[in-house]
Amino acid sequence: MNRTRWTLGLAILSITILIGLGFEGDKTPEPPARTTPVTVTLAPPSSAPATTTSTSTTTVVATPTTLSAEQIAEQAQLEIDMYHDWVDEQRMLHGRCGEWHDLALEVGWTEAEWDTLSTVLYTESRCQFDAWNGHDAGLTQINQIHSEWLAEMGYTHPDDMFDPRLNLWFAYRLYSSREEIGKCGWKPWSEPCR
Numbered sequence: 134m135n136r137t138r139w140t141l142g143l144a145i146l147s148i149t150i151l152i153g154l155g156f157e158g159d160k161t162p163e164p165p166a167r168t169t170p171v172t173v174t175l176a177p178p179s180s181a182p183a184t185t186t187s188t189s190t191t192t193v194v195a196t197p198t199t200l201s202a203e204q205i206a207e208q209a210q211l212e213i214d215m216y217h218d219w220v221d222e223q224r225m226l227h228g229r230c231g232e233w234h235d236l237a238l239e240v241g242w243t244e245a246e247w248d249t250l251s252t253v254l255y256t257e258s259r260c261q262f263d264a265w266n267g268h269d270a271g272l273t274q275i276n277q278i279h280s281e282w283l284a285e286m287g288y289t290h291p292d293d294m295f296d297p298r299l300n301l302w303f304a305y306r307l308y309s310s311r312e313e314i315g316k317c318g319w320k321p322w323s324e325p326c327r
Contacts, residue, residue: 229251271300
């Protein structure tokens with residue numbers, strides 16, 4: 134995977150985790166919003182670094198800092214190392230693909246389903262949110278056969294299935310819709326029902 138795509142994916146993942154768009158209510162949550170990257174624009178340098186209004190609020194104008202290529206590389210490496218440390222910690226707490234545990238529970242999966250789901254995530258995508266094999270997309274490798282159902286919900290295959298939140302949410306919908314009619318919810322991933 135090229136560096137730009139990895140960096141963009143890491144940014145989207147970080148934003149998704151930090152925003153924490155949890156769901157409330159019954160076991161079938163509403164569809165999550167698409168995850169969109171946040172753009173931060175720094176204002177150009179100003180002669181007045183800050184201004185104060187009569188209501189005591191302060192407006193600070195940020196000025197870009199020039200970093201050397203070495204400092205940028207060090208900062209990027211630090212962020213990558215911190216991300217890997219976090220992934221390792223989540224895997225210690227929740228097992229294989231543990232970095233997706235909390236997000237899976239937010240979109241409807243239960244702790245009781247986590248062991249099998251983590252096996253699915255590892256088997257299908259090796260825990261990679263951008264996994265693609267030509268017709269299966271994302272963490273749970275949602276197949277193109279579900280394109281029509283996704284379109285009815287306002288999503289597209291494969292693009293929206295690379296969003297970890299949408300992928301796990303749709304996988305839960307697929308699983309639970311089968312369970313509700315007495316069929317094995319794990320069948321789409323060839324996992325045995327227990």
